[in-house]
Amino acid sequence: MISLEHVSKRYGDIVAVDDVSLTIPSGQVYGIVGQSGAGKSTLARLVNLIERPDSGRVVVDDVELTALNDTDLRAARRRIGMVFQRFNLLNSRTVRGNVELALEIDGTPRARRQARAQDMLDLVGLGHRGDAGIHELSGGQQQRVGIARALAANPTVLLSDEATSALDPETTASILDLYRRINAELGLTVLLITHEMDVVKSICHSAALVEHGRVVESGRLTDVIRTPGSRLTSQLFPLGPIPQSADPTATVIDITFAGGTADRPVIARVARDHAVDVSLLGALVEQIGGTQAGRTRLEVPAPAAAAVIADLRGQGLLVEVLQGEDAR
Ligand SMILES: Nc1ncnc2c1ncn2[C@@H]1O[C@H](COP(=O)(O)OP(=O)(O)O)[C@@H](O)[C@H]1O
Ligand SMILES: [Mg+2]
Structure with missing residues (x-):
């Protein structure tokens, strides 16, 4: 479970996230939706504490991230895998090398690293492309590498910030399908940040609507569609x-x-x-x-x-x- 309690973040005069309290149950695909500039990406960075909130608490799986020192935070952050819109892959490394990266940093032995990377590449359908260079892959394939890399450290939460926004509709559908499988088969909580309502519609169990840094509505979609004025x-x-x-x-x-x-x-x-x-x-x-x-x-x-x-x-x-x- 991810729990945000009265979390705020300002940049100078801009209140990017304004007193947000939100509970994201484990095992769901949860959408954070809103227009550009609403504060979604800031919220994502506060969930894994890439950015520290000015006030409020962030609790992930019973661990209060906001109370940890930097060393403990680095370890706790491994529970949260992150996938980005621009993939953020290293062109200097092979596909496999990119997936292994997170495991190298935390000192996983080479053989274990390689086996894990292969498993993750198999999972995302790229088991045969481990030796390829990043530039040899399509956008959708690169996004799959990003997902494999995020999963390599065995997180409980997969956090995706506009991961399909740069992809065409067909590729988007196949990536969303992959998220659905990761959620159903691995039991991961998937937190999808998106400005596209179609993404929410097609795979989310629940969603929160963000406007001007505030969560103005949230809940299970099956409940939301029964709510007057939603x-x-x-x-x-x-x-x-x-x-x-x-x-x-x-x-x-x-x-x-x-x-x-x-x-x-x-x-x-x-x-x-x-x-x-x-x-x-x-x-x-x-x-x-x-x-x-x-x-x-x-x-x-x-x-x-x-x-x-x-x-x-x-x-x-x-x-x-x-x-x-x-x-x-
Ligand atoms: N690092 C930053 N420095 C200054 N302002 C920022 C920074 N990150 C975000 N903002 C501002 O905070 C607001 C929310 O941005 P963001 O979280 O990126 O929204 P979204 O992801 O919903 O488009 C915007 O007004 C944006 O300009
Ligand atoms: Mg954003």
């Missing part, structure tokens, strides 16, 4: 603004379905039972947190809106009013 959910279902053509007097609602509820029969039934014409303004179905979830945007004529909303809510559906009398 900003994370709005970003998971990018339905956009209400179309101009919509009747300005009508009520516009978003209905969020979780866990594979079929939405069409519900909408058809409501239209029939209340004898109203509802118009479909948008709909998206996504795989989120391992389950199917959907969001449907409907325009409902004002006189029937209150009864329709009550009916849908009575069935346990999350209904949010975007426009109309009941909007709040």
